[in-house]
Amino acid sequence: MEYFIILNKCAGGNKARLLWPKVEARLKQLNISYRTFVTQYDGHAVELANQILSQITHAHHSDAVVMAAGGDGTLHETLLGCIGYYATYPSESKIPIAFLPIGSGNDFARALKIPLHWDKALEQILHCSKAASLTVGQYTNLDTHDEGYFTNNFGIGFDATVVHDANRSSLKNSRYFGKFSYWISVINALRTFQGFNTHVKIPGKPEDVYQNAFLVTTTNLPYFGGGIKIAPDASAYKNQLDLIIVEKPNPIQLLLFVSMIFLKRHLSLRFIHHYVQKELLISTKDSRYGQIDGEELGERTYNLKFETASYPFWIR
Numbered sequence: 001m002e003y004f005i006i007l008n009k010c011a012g013g014n015k016a017r018l019l020w021p022k023v024e025a026r027l028k029q030l031n032i033s034y035r036t037f038v039t040q041y042d043g044h045a046v047e048l049a050n051q052i053l054s055q056i057t058h059a060h061h062s063d064a065v066v067m068a069a070g071g072d073g074t075l076h077e078t079l080l081g082c083i084g085y086y087a088t089y090p091s092e093s094k095i096p097i098a099f100l101p102i103g104s105g106n107d108f109a110r111a112l113k114i115p116l117h118w119d120k121a122l123e124q125i126l127h128c129s130k131a132a133s134l135t136v137g138q139y140t141n142l143d144t145h146d147e148g149y150f151t152n153n154f155g156i157g158f159d160a161t162v163v164h165d166a167n168r169s170s171l172k173n174s175r176y177f178g179k180f181s182y183w184i185s186v187i188n189a190l191r192t193f194q195g196f197n198t199h200v201k202i203p204g205k206p207e208d209v210y211q212n213a214f215l216v217t218t219t220n221l222p223y224f225g226g227g228i229k230i231a232p233d234a235s236a237y238k239n240q241l242d243l244i245i246v247e248k249p250n251p252i253q254l255l256l257f258v259s260m261i262f263l264k265r266h267l268s269l270r271f272i273h274h275y276v277q278k279e280l281l282i283s284t285k286d287s288r289y290g291q292i293d294g295e296e297l298g299e300r301t302y303n304l305k306f307e308t309a310s311y312p313f314w315i316r
């Protein structure tokens with residue numbers, strides 16, 4: 001096999017920069033054939049994935065794997081680059097994506113049972129012999145007709161506000177205080193977040209309207225926010241997406257929500273709504289932050305169609 005590694009040295013609050021020499025030493029020790037492409041800026045992994053696929057010749061096509069080494073954001077960009085390439089060359093067979101989780105949240109790795117320690121994860125990738133087709137989320141902005149994909153989730157509201165706030169924290173890149181700054185952002189958002197109007201339409205059913213939504217997350221995986229099991233039965237092995245809507249809780253409901261999440265019983269609460277669908281429409285009437293796989297979308301209203309798509313991954 002030949003591994004084309006897209007490396008984000010900034011992932012995990014620069015943890016990846018420190019780990020990388022160890023990963024390289026292991027690859028060399030095992031005589032693994034690989035090439036490294038280091039991201040230089042936000043969004044660069046999309047271009048690198050596209051360039052890598054255009055460089056891979058027919059001669060070694062069947063032996064190639066694109067490996068995203070970083071956090072969920074790096075994996076997200078790698079997927080976008082690969083899907084973008086095959087949209088231009090649809091007749092080519094797809095090169096699978098492997099993921100070495102050396103970021104902060106690593107929800108994708110957690111959900112797919114990829115070890116969170118780099119050497120175990122690398123071992124699993126190197127022992128993998130067959131690609132698995134996984135479901136990824138696809139969304140279309142119905143106002144602009146732009147399309148995009150997500151490996152983890154597309155969140156509007158509370159989670160995206162936390163991502164926005166945490167990204168602006170001066171402690172964000174600290175190895176020791178990064179987690180602390182994340183929880184400060186959670187508390188800030190809990191104090192100030194205003195509910196928003198959200199409409200959900202499922203094919204063949206009347207529209208549901210939520211006047212005071214707090215969290216609207218369409219997910220492909222059980223975890224979000226770095227290990228919170230928001231959709232316990234969601235799975236990238238199922239051809240469906242889970243939508244979780246939480247209506248703005250009062251302080252008692254919030255306490256109940258947090259305790260029930262630990263017990264994995266939160267979906268039975270009456271202010272939480274759960275949909276499992278292959279296709280759904282979501283529109284919001286008030287401007288709120290959005291996030292895709294932890295990457296910020298800014299503050300605006302959304303008019304979206306969600307569907308499932310698939311891509312081959314090199315997991316185990």
Ligand SMILES: Nc1ncnc2c1ncn2[C@@H]1O[C@H](COP(=O)(O)OP(=O)(O)OP(=O)(O)O)[C@@H](O)[C@H]1O
Pocket residue numbers: 008009010011012013039040041042043044070071072073074075077102103104105106107293294295
């Ligand atoms: N050279 C670079 N300089 C600045 N930002 C970069 C660079 N390379 C990549 N990035 C950006 O770093 C961001 C964070 O990366 P990533 O999500 O992979 O790690 P993480 O946030 O630590 O992990 P997780 O998403 O799992 O919490 C991404 O938005 C990516 O575009």
